[in-house]
Amino acid sequence: VDQVGKTAQLRFRLLWGSGQSATQVTDTAADQKVVDDLDWTKLSLDQLIKAETDGVASLPEEFQPGVAALQKVMAGFVCTPGKIQVDDVANKPLVTCDPKTGEVQMLSPTVIEGTQVKSADALIPQQQVQWVVALALKGEGKRAFDKITEQLFAQTQAGNDQASRFAIVLDGEVISAPTTNGHFTDGTSQISGNFAATTSKDL
Numbered sequence: 001v002d003q004v005g006k007t008a009q010l011r012f013r014l015l016w017g018s019g020q021s022a023t024q025v026t027d028t029a030a031d032q033k034v035v036d037d038l039d040w041t042k043l044s045l046d047q048l049i050k051a052e053t054d055g056v057a058s059l060p061e062e063f064q065p066g067v068a069a070l071q072k073v074m075a076g077f078v079c080t081p082g083k084i085q086v087d088d089v090a091n092k093p094l095v096t097c098d099p100k101t102g103e104v105q106m107l108s109p110t111v112i113e114g115t116q117v118k119s120a121d122a123l124i125p126q127q128q129v130q131w132v133v134a135l136a137l138k139g140e141g142k143r144a145f146d147k148i149t150e151q152l153f154a155q156t157q158a159g160n161d162q163a164s165r166f167a168i169v170l171d172g173e174v175i176s177a178p179t180t181n182g183h184f185t186d187g188t189s190q191i192s193g194n195f196a197a198t199t200s201k202d203l
Contacts, residue, residue, distance in 0.1 A: 010170055014167070015105055015177060017056065017071065020104065021079035022075065022104075043063070043109070045148075047059065053154075077104045084097060088172035094169070121133070132195065132200065136188045149182065178191050
């Protein structure tokens with residue numbers, strides 16, 4: 001019922017940084033204003049990806065105050081399941097968390113919108129025993145996924161798993177942040193993990 005009652009804004013974002021939940025809430029309104037006042041739409045997809053693969057220091061100088069502010073917001077973020085209230089604006093970075101793991105994440109502006117998802121199905125592939133989520137993207141989402149997974153998979157191959165992750169965000173809450181285990185050129189991929197039938201269907 002909780003899932004159905006949500007507005008269901010699904011977005012894919014790159015993982016720019018992560019940390020542990022703070023123990024007490026700090027006032028980060030001033031830092032959030034620094035982030036909000038920047039025009040993040042000036043950044044290309046290549047720059048957004050590079051901020052993950054090479055680090056946020058690679059972003060242009062004018063965005064570095066925003067990066068510093070995001071890091072402060074992340075340091076003061078408390079991850080409390082059921083109480084995650086963030087302003088999820090597609091074209092701005094986002095600090096939020098995965099309530100299942102407690103990991104707080106600093107995420108890029110949206111790189112693929114949920115409207116670009118053609119289909120998503122929970123299934124067990126042939127000759128396998130583990131449930132996966134089969135994902136298919138369309139249009140701009142397919143083209144973006146091609147470029148993103150090419151560069152993130154290179155990080156996986158180099159042994160840098162943390163720089164190969166992307167986050168699937170539903171209404172501001174991270175529902176999965178998998179590493180990239182392939183370069184997907186046609187918009188189709190599978191999200192695998194320790195899924196049971198119910199958890200794969202939920203995702």
